[in-house]
Amino acid sequence: MKKTDAKLKPATLCVHAGAYHNEATGAVTTPIFTASSYAYPNPSGQNIYQRYSNTPNQRVVAAKLTALEHGEDALVFGSGMAAITTTLFALLKPGDHAVFQEDLYGGTYHFVEAELTKFGIEVSFVKVGDDFAAQLRPNTKLIYVESPSNPLLRCVDLAAVAALGKTRGLLTVIDNTFATPINQTPLALGIDVVVHSATKYLNGHSDLNAGAVIALNDIIARIRPCAVNHGGMLDAHACYMLERGLKTLALRVERQNENASKLAVWLQKHSAVARVNYPGLPSHADHAVAARQMRGFGGMLSFELRDAAQAVALLGRFKLATAALSLGGVETLVTSPAKTSHVKLTAAERAAIGISDALLRVSVGIEDADDLIADFEQALAAK
Numbered sequence: 001m002k003k004t005d006a007k008l009k010p011a012t013l014c015v016h017a018g019a020y021h022n023e024a025t026g027a028v029t030t031p032i033f034t035a036s037s038y039a040y041p042n043p044s045g046q047n048i049y050q051r052y053s054n055t056p057n058q059r060v061v062a063a064k065l066t067a068l069e070h071g072e073d074a075l076v077f078g079s080g081m082a083a084i085t086t087t088l089f090a091l092l093k094p095g096d097h098a099v100f101q102e103d104l105y106g107g108t109y110h111f112v113e114a115e116l117t118k119f120g121i122e123v124s125f126v127k128v129g130d131d132f133a134a135q136l137r138p139n140t141k142l143i144y145v146e147s148p149s150n151p152l153l154r155c156v157d158l159a160a161v162a163a164l165g166k167t168r169g170l171l172t173v174i175d176n177t178f179a180t181p182i183n184q185t186p187l188a189l190g191i192d193v194v195v196h197s198a199t200k201y202l203n204g205h206s207d208l209n210a211g212a213v214i215a216l217n218d219i220i221a222r223i224r225p226c227a228v229n230h231g232g233m234l235d236a237h238a239c240y241m242l243e244r245g246l247k248t249l250a251l252r253v254e255r256q257n258e259n260a261s262k263l264a265v266w267l268q269k270h271s272a273v274a275r276v277n278y279p280g281l282p283s284h285a286d287h288a289v290a291a292r293q294m295r296g297f298g299g300m301l302s303f304e305l306r307d308a309a310q311a312v313a314l315l316g317r318f319k320l321a322t323a324a325l326s327l328g329g330v331e332t333l334v335t336s337p338a339k340t341s342h343v344k345l346t347a348a349e350r351a352a353i354g355i356s357d358a359l360l361r362v363s364v365g366i367e368d369a370d371d372l373i374a375d376f377e378q379a380l381a382a383k
C-alpha cells in the first residue's frame with residue numbers, strides 16, 4: 001500500500017489513501033484477491049485469512065477510511081449492522097450500561113432493545129436536546145449517537161458528548177452514515193469510535209451492502225477479536241466495489257450538499273409545504289450545532305406537506321426521483337417514514353417523536369439541481 005500524507009485534503013485521500021501498489025505490473029487499481037488460503041509463513045508474518053480482516057482488498061479499504069476519518073485503523077464488514085453489532089458486543093459486557101440517542105436507525109434500535117438486553121446489558125434512551133449526563137449511572141460504559149439523525153436531521157453537539165465521555169471515563173460512539181467523513185470527522189472532535197453503513201454514501205451507488213468501524217489502534221484491537229469470532233467481514237469483491245465507490249465520495253457528497261441545500265430552500269418557499277428539516281437552514285432547531293461541527297450539511301432532508309393525504313400521492317408523481325428506501329446513492333430517493341421505517345409505531349408514538357403522515361424524506365442525488373427542482377415542482381403541482 002502507498003503511504004499517504006494525512007495532511008492531504010479529503011478529495012485527494014478519496015483517490016489515493018491506501019491505494020494498492022504492485023511493483024511487478026504498476027497496475028493503478030487494486031487486483032481482487034479471491035484466495036481463501038495464503039501460504040504461511042509468508043513475508044507479511046501474518047496468517048492471512050478473509051475472516052481475520054487482513055487480506056489486501058480489506059486492508060486497502062480500511063486504510064482509505066482510516067485516513068478519511070482521521071483514525072488509526074479500521075475494519076470493514078458485510079453490512080452496517082454487522083459493524084454496529086460487532087462494535088457494541090466488543091465494547092460492552094454483562095452488567096454494563098449504555099446510553100443511546102432515542103431516534104436511532106431502526107435496525108440499531110431493534111438490536112439494542114432485542115439483543116443487547118438479552119446479554120444483561122442495561123440500556124437507556126435520550127431524546128436529542130435532553131441531557132445525556134442525567135442518564136449516566138456508575139456502570140455506564142458507552143454513549144452512542146447518530147448525527148444528523150433519521151428522518152428529522154437532528155444534530156447532537158459532538159464535542160460536548162466527547163467531553164462528557166472523557167470526564168466520566170466512558171467511550172463515545174457515533175454512527176456517521178448520514179454525514180460521511182467529507183462533512184464531519186467526529187474522531188477529530190474527540191469521539192472515540194465511528195461506525196458506518198457503507199451501503200449508503202461511502203459506496204454511493206446503491207449496489208452493495210457493507211459497513212465499517214474506524215477508531216484509534218487500541219479500540220480497533222478490542223473490536224478485531226470480536227469481528228473474527230462473529231465472522232461478519234466484507235469479502236474481496238465487495239471490498240473492490242467499495243474502494244471504487246470511495247474514490248468519488250468527495251465529488252458526490254459535495255454535489256449532494258449543494259443539491260440538498262438548493263432543494264431545501266426551494267421547498268421552504270412552496271405553498272404546499274408546511275416545514276422543511278435540513279440542518280443547513282437557519283430555521284432548523286440544530287442549525288448552530290451543525291454549522292459548528294459540519295463542513296457541509298449533507299444530502300438528506302425531510303419535509304412536511306400541509307395536507308397529509310397528499311404525501312403518499314406525491315410519491316407516485318415523481319418522474320426523476322424514485323419512491324424507495326435506503327439512501328446515499330447517486331439517484332434521488334423519496335420515502336414516507338410513517339409508511340416505512342417507522343411503520344411499526346402507533347400513530348400516537350410517531351406523533352410524539354415528530355413523524356407525521358405528512359412527512360417525506362429525501363435522499364438527494366447528484367442529478368442537476370434545476371432538473372430535480374423541476375421534478376418536485378411538477379409533482380407538487382399535479383392533482
Ligand SMILES: *Cc1c(COP(=O)(O)O)cnc(C)c1O
Nearest residue numbers: 079080081105175177197199210
Ligand atoms: C442503513 C443504515 C444502517 C444499517 O446499515 P446496513 O448496511 O443496512 O446494515 C445503520 N445506520 C444508518 C444511519 C443507516 O442509514
